[in-house]
Amino acid sequence: MDENEKRLQDKFSQLKNYLDNGDKKRFRKTYLDMHFYDQSTFYLTLNKAERTTLYSILEPDEMGDMFDTIEDDNPLIPELLKEMDLSYASKMLNDMYDDNAADVLEHLDKVDVDRFLEQMPRNDANNLRGLLHYDTETAGGIMTTDYVEFHEEETAAEAIKALKKFAKTAETIYYIYILDSHEDLVGVMSLRDLILLDDNDTLSEKMNSDIITVNVDAEQAEVAQVFRDYEFLAVPVVDHANKLVGIVTVDDVIEVIDDEAQQDYSGLAGVSMDEANSDGPLKAASKRLPWLITLLLLSMITATLINHFEGLLAEASILAVFISTITGTAGNAGTQSLAVAVRRLAVEEINRHEFFKLIGKELITGFVTGLVTGISVCLLVGIWKHNFVLGMVIGLAMCAAITVANLAGSLIPMLMSSFGFDPAVASGPFISTLSDLTSVLIYFSIAGMFMQYFVRA
Amino acid sequence: MDENEKRLQDKFSQLKNYLDNGDKKRFRKTYLDMHFYDQSTFYLTLNKAERTTLYSILEPDEMGDMFDTIEDDNPLIPELLKEMDLSYASKMLNDMYDDNAADVLEHLDKVDVDRFLEQMPRNDANNLRGLLHYDTETAGGIMTTDYVEFHEEETAAEAIKALKKFAKTAETIYYIYILDSHEDLVGVMSLRDLILLDDNDTLSEKMNSDIITVNVDAEQAEVAQVFRDYEFLAVPVVDHANKLVGIVTVDDVIEVIDDEAQQDYSGLAGVSMDEANSDGPLKAASKRLPWLITLLLLSMITATLINHFEGLLAEASILAVFISTITGTAGNAGTQSLAVAVRRLAVEEINRHEFFKLIGKELITGFVTGLVTGISVCLLVGIWKHNFVLGMVIGLAMCAAITVANLAGSLIPMLMSSFGFDPAVASGPFISTLSDLTSVLIYFSIAGMFMQYFVRA
Known part of the structure; x- marks a missing residue:
């Protein structure tokens, strides 16, 4: 990779030279020969004056190809669009793949969105408005309408000829979608299968009619699972009348998988992962504090509880020595069971029967781990303190x-999920803070019962 | 999805009927029309007798297409291979994509691997042996050698003609790799671009020679990053002499991304996520206990520390009330900073200069969150206990x-990473147990200093 990077750095300084010297021709040649992603990396290193020169050199569609590869949540985007000429920016957005253009617009103010859409041909604007309508974390929110469809009576030769026309604009030409006379989706064919056909074969003869589709309202996690299982490069999206409305491509699914993993991870850590590298310490602190303060309040309930047992503590201050051992270890166990439950809920739905089975299993797992850990700590404390009652x-x-x-670690996420909440929100810190409370209650209740036996008079 | 599932269930019961009644012809027709993944789902529902019938109905290559979609870590695989006829199993393995076959073999005993390889043509066996040689979590470990290469002087028409021959066996034909007369990789072309060429165009004229490659030893996480950035469907893998040795395809990268996320997640939770749904509670407990017991021992050090301050506690048992508030909240903060650091380390390498910058930033973030949380708890305790010194x-x-x-939450993973360890191993529970120790030390030291002011005589 380092060699790749070095070569890229060299190319970037060459490009900057061409740009500064106004050598448009050489600039275009070198720039357009690069991968779109490298183009966008270069673009994002430029200052405003250099970017303005760039807009005068590149056509909107050339800018669009590059803009397609910029992460839609890049905080610079609104500024970049504003510094462009309005009609240039609109043309560029219109030349982008429509799912990416919709993702970009999603991050702008409504007024700005309308300004851009007004400049576009009405059909294209309506198409984008339609996409903006879907919830961002559903199939509709990640699909593109830049797919290729044919009618079932068309022949292989006709299809390949038409594909060459679409190759420039479609997001993928590696799957074609086949409709019947009612415009219903009746088949799918990969380009791999298509090039194996004889010129006069009709599509309906050879298409795959066992079509796996996702509903436009399906959650993005469900869409990702279809890609994992079937190893497709794209999946058709249908509406409630089973009409084809778009396709989801594998590059967007990779983003979805990253997103979902990030969400689970943030939940477990009790911190929102949108903390950008560029955030200063104050901003980072402001993102972490709400969780910490909420959990602090919960932990104050635990403090009140211990306070309630202060009489016990005054009599046997040795009890205080083991508070953190018990709360800490129980918290660790709760976090384990939480993590296992959240992970399971991410990949399967759980019905009532399984619910009780899983809870039962977790109860036994908890008891077994508790027993082994309990015996260990009993021996450790007994030997250390020469006091086996303690x-x-x-x-x-x-x-x-x-x-x-x-x-608690498995019950809480499962209950949340069955009430329709995202179980990953039941964070690790929340479970361990909650478990502090129950652990303290259990500890002092048991200690109270045996008090007279372990306190030496 | 539910409709998809229902249709699949119907098809499965139909298939079982055909199988039980020995209706081979109908069985083959229905079975082979299904997606490979659905075939494997069906296969995994069968009992041994039914599977044996299946082997007599399907050719090894038809079995191989289906076997390609079974997760390689499925614990049933060794048993399934053993129940097949040796030559049937070897043929099937040989007909699978070689990366998948190598993944399957990876999970078998060396003796069994040799038995299968001996049955294969020598070239194929050597090829698989080569793949088995690479570390599973590197580019070499996930690549396939079933790719399509051409020489630069070949024409578009020749290439397309040859591609039709490869369409059956290559893992992807959507990218072709172009070699010069020294067999060095000099270009890449997508099928999308290839079908746009005129028949007599030579590949060298139109190929993309700005090739992004990964080294055969590159870590799988690095390979995944290339796919995220460039949105490729496949990436060429080269050896140290820069010769093309294989390609990594996007379906395998999705698995890698899932794997990596799983590893980070398990690390944070202190539990190994290979806990299968089928594991009983005893097995689950046995996987969780090693972490818990290790952490218990660490927390016993904290207990010894508190024990050291027992005099203080005997004098002011009120101190015990806030032990869990302080350890818990500090543990939560440490987990947050750990999660942020691990996530950052997953996507970028950190040099010395950045190391100190990040540590400095985390120090300020910690101090600011600490200050706000500290003032909050000071007020809460002051008002509750009417004791602002406390x-x-x-x-x-x-x-x-x-x-x-x-x-600690950011320093420990960064140090681990700079010494070449996986930072995700520094688990959340480890950080919070460690932080219990430092928190207790800090708490009692400060309490000791101010003892005389807050204890009412």
Whole structure:
């Protein structure tokens, strides 16, 4: 990779030279020969004056090819669009793949969106308006309408001829979608299969009519699962009347998979991962504080609870020594069971029967881990403090606290999911703070019962 | 999706009927018309007797197409291969895409691997042996050698004609790789561009010679990043002499992205995610216990530390009330900073200069979050206990504990990464257990200093 990078750096400085010296011809040649992604990397290194020169050198469609590869959540985008001539920017947006253009518009103010759309041919504007309508995390929100469709009676030769025309504008030509006379989707064919046909074969003879589709309202995670299972490069999206309305391509699915993983990860860590590298420490702190303060309030309930047992603590301050061992270990166990449950919920739906089976399983897992951990800590404390009654109290409390934490760790995300919430929101820190509370309650209740046996008079 | 599923269920029961009644012809027609993934889903529902019938109905290459879609870590695979006739299984493995076949063999005993390879033509066996040689988490470990290459002087018409021959066996024909007379990779062309050429155009004229490659030893995460950036469907893999040795396709990259996310997620939760749904509670417990016991031992050090301060606690048992508030909140802050650091390390390498910059930033972020949280807890405790000196002690301790936890959360993964370890191994529970220790030390040290001011005589 380092060699690739070095070569790219050399090319970038060459390009800057051409740009500064106004050598448009050489600039175009070198620039247009690069990959679109490298073009956008170069573009994002330029200052405003250089970018303005660039707009005068490149056609809107050439800019669009490059703009397609810029992440739509790049905070610079609104500024970049504003510095362009309005008609240039509109043309560029119109020349982008429509799913990418819609993603860009999604991040702009409504007024700006309308200004751009007004400049476009009415059909194209309406098409984009349609895409903007869908929830961003559904199939509709990530699909493109730049796909290739044919009618079933067309022949292979006709299809290939037409494909050559579409090759410039369609997001993929590697699958073609085949409609019947009612405009219903009746078949799919890969370009791989298409080039194997004889010129006069009709599409309907050889198409695959066992079509896997996703509904336009399907959640993006569900769409990603179809790609994982079937290893497609694109999947057709249909509306409620089963009409083809778009396709989702594999590059967008990779983004979806990254997004979903990020969401699960942030949930587990109790921190929003949109913390950009460019965020200063104050901004980073402002993003982390809401979680911390909320959890602090929850942990204050635990403090009140311990306060309630202060009499016990005054009598046996040794109890304080093991508070953090018990709350910490139970919190760790709860986080484990939470992670396993959230992961499972991400890939399958759970019905009522499985719900109770899984909870039962987690209860036993919790009890077994609790038992082993409890016996270990009982021995450790017993030997250290020469006090096996104390050891037993700690061990019992540990076993019970872990069992409860494990149960909470799987029950809470599963309940959230069955009530239609995203289970990943039940964060690790939330579970461990909650488990602090139950662990303390269990610990002091058990300690209270055995008090007279382990406190040496 | 539900309609898709229902249709599939109907088809499966129909197929079972054909299989039970020995209606081979109808079975083959219905079965072979299904998607490979649906075929494998059906196959995995069969019992051993039914599978044996299946082997007698399907040719090894038809089995291979289906076997390509079974996850290579499916624990059933060794058993499935063993129940097949040796030569049937070898033929099937040989007919699979070689990256998938190598992944399957990876999970078998060496003796079994040799038995299968001995049955294959020598070239194919050597090819698979070569692939088995690479580390599974590198480009070499996920690449296929079933790609299509041409020489630069060939024409578009020749290439398309040859492609039709490869369409059956190559893993993708959507990119072709172009070699010069020294067999060096000099160009890439997509099928999309190829079909736009005139019949007599030579490949060298129109190929893209700005080739993005990955080294055969590159880590799989690095390969995934190339796909994210450039949105390719396949990327060429080269050896140290810059010779083309294989390609990585996008379906395998989706698996890599899932794998990497899983690893980060497990690290954060302190639990290995290979806990299968089929694992019983005992097996699940046995996978979770090693982490828990290790962390328990670490938390016992914290207990010893608190024990050291037992005198303080005996004098002011109120101190025990806030142990879990301070350790819990600092642990949460540490987990946040850990998650941010691990995520950053997953996407970029960090040099020395950035190292100190990031640590500095995290130190300030930690101090700011600590300050705000500390002031909050100071007020809460002050008002609750009518004791603002106690509030100040808790607040100060909280601020210091959070600053330290934040620093540890980013320093530890960054140090691990710079010493060549996977930073994701520094799990969330590890950081929070470690932070319990430092938090307790900070808390009691500060409390000790102000003891005389907040304990009412």
